[in-house]
Amino acid sequence: MGIDIRKIDEIIERYDKSEESLLAILQDFQHTFRYVPEEGMKRVSEVLGVPESKIYGVGTFYKALSLKPVGRHTCKVCTGTACHLKGAHTLTDIIGKELGVEPGGTTKDGRFTLQTVNCVGACALAPVVMVDDEDYYEGSSPQDVLKNLRKYK
Amino acid sequence: MEKITIKINGKDIEAVKDQSVLEVARENGFAIPALCFHPEIETRAGSCRVCLVEVSQNGRTRLVTSCNYPVRKGLEVRTDTDLVRRIRKGVVELLLSRTPDSPVIQKLARENGIEKSRFFVDEGEHYRNRCIACSLCTQVCEEVVGVSAISMLDRGRDKAPGTPYLKPSQVCIGCGACAYACPTDAISMIDEGEVRKIWGREFKMVTCSVCGKPYIPEAQVDWIVKTTGKDRSFFDKCPDHR
Numbered sequence: 235m236g237i238d239i240r241k242i243d244e245i246i247e248r249y250d251k252s253e254e255s256l257l258a259i260l261q262d263f264q265h266t267f268r269y270v271p272e273e274g275m276k277r278v279s280e281v282l283g284v285p286e287s288k289i290y291g292v293g294t295f296y297k298a299l300s301l302k303p304v305g306r307h308t309c310k311v312c313t314g315t316a317c318h319l320k321g322a323h324t325l326t327d328i329i330g331k332e333l334g335v336e337p338g339g340t341t342k343d344g345r346f347t348l349q350t351v352n353c354v355g356a357c358a359l360a361p362v363v364m365v366d367d368e369d370y371y372e373g374s375s376p377q378d379v380l381k382n383l384r385k386y387k
Numbered sequence: 388m389e390k391i392t393i394k395i396n397g398k399d400i401e402a403v404k405d406q407s408v409l410e411v412a413r414e415n416g417f418a419i420p421a422l423c424f425h426p427e428i429e430t431r432a433g434s435c436r437v438c439l440v441e442v443s444q445n446g447r448t449r450l451v452t453s454c455n456y457p458v459r460k461g462l463e464v465r466t467d468t469d470l471v472r473r474i475r476k477g478v479v480e481l482l483l484s485r486t487p488d489s490p491v492i493q494k495l496a497r498e499n500g501i502e503k504s505r506f507f508v509d510e511g512e513h514y515r516n517r518c519i520a521c522s523l524c525t526q527v528c529e530e531v532v533g534v535s536a537i538s539m540l541d542r543g544r545d546k547a548p549g550t551p552y553l554k555p556s557q558v559c560i561g562c563g564a565c566a567y568a569c570p571t572d573a574i575s576m577i578d579e580g581e582v583r584k585i586w587g588r589e590f591k592m593v594t595c596s597v598c599g600k601p602y603i604p605e606a607q608v609d610w611i612v613k614t615t616g617k618d619r620s621f622f623d624k625c626p627d628h629r
């Protein structure tokens with residue numbers, strides 16, 4: 235997959251050339267490319283003078299960073315305790331079937347990535363499904379969720 | 388260096404202020420098990436928890452990890468109480484469920500009276516099944532060797548050391564310091580004739596001009612020459628024949 239090295243440099247340029255900028259830069263990569271590309275981590279290592287091993291360690295540590303391209307939309311099903319009790323796993327299965335992916339996977343057309351997450355802090359509304367980190371679908375039946383997901387292109 | 392006196396299992400012991408309880412105890416013949424302790428590593432992460440002891444000071448008693456607990460005047464240490472034994476047993480049982488394949492942990496478990504872990508046992512082929520995620524290997528690589536070829540990857544149950552992008556590391560010098568430091572022999576290093584295999588790479592070894600034994604990777608010699616200015620010919624002979 236061709237990643238524009240100039241875009242990578244543009245992002246790195248925005249920050250101080252110190253180790254403290256590392257996470258912010260990786261987050262910007264995630265935002266711009268929808269994942270953290272290897273080329274990007276290599277470049278950050280050169281520019282900040284931080285070993286690649288450290289950068290890769292950080293890249294694998296945070297759930298908010300992905301080392302593989304994620305879809306245009308992310309669908310996060312909460313499987314925290316409350317949501318679990320309210321059938322989050324059945325919900326995950328049903329959504330997975332509809333999208334044709336396992337949790338953690340991305341649809342072939344790149345439209346959706348399905349993820350399970352732990353408690354998003356809205357337990358009273360369980361079960362909770364979150365799309366693109368901004369749209370919440372709470373307490374909904376699987377059918378409603380599926381209907382809502384179809385809105386995302 | 389301030390000399391102080393502490394008590395270990397009721398005996399008066401001379402120590403230097405701020406030494407670790409573990410080191411003082413061991414120097415004086417008290418056995419304390421320890422996995423993630425390495426004398427060369429300054430950061431004492433205290434991650435394995437098997438070096439637990441009971442300490443009392445100013446009338447307060449608690450359990451601490453002896454490898455990173457500094458000795459102070461009047462400290463009383465007990466290495467073998469019921470509480471220590473009971474808690475350590477729990478710690479070892481958890482380690483055994485993470486690393487069921489490690490002979491080191493299996494032995495420790497037997498010594499602590501554990502036959503089998505009651506918990507979920509992490510089974511599989513992954514080398515992580517011997518790794519207790521203590522980070523000694525990555526610390527040695529960074530702090531002692533100075534190349535930072537590996538780091539701890541992922542988190543939680545999956546945490547284990549690895550190379551960037553899980554590809555053969557470009558900066559690794561094949562020294563094997565990580566494998567030697569690992570308390571549970573989790574890192575595979577295979578020496579076959581003049582080749583050493585580690586972290587997915589093959590390193591050509593330099594052979595001793597006297598005994599003909601392959602004893603150090605070329606890449607490590609390059610690194611030492613580069614960082615210390617030592618003469619390359621120094622490495623013609625192995626340490627036994629210099």
Ligand code: SF4
Nearest residue numbers: 518519521522524569
């Ligand atoms: S491989 Fe060994 S030294 Fe490295 S983290 Fe695992 S147990 Fe510790």
Ligand code: FES
Nearest residue numbers: 312314317354356
């Ligand atoms: S468990 Fe799902 S929001 Fe808390």
Ligand code: FES
Nearest residue numbers: 423433435436454
């Ligand atoms: S040796 Fe002290 S916590 Fe591991």
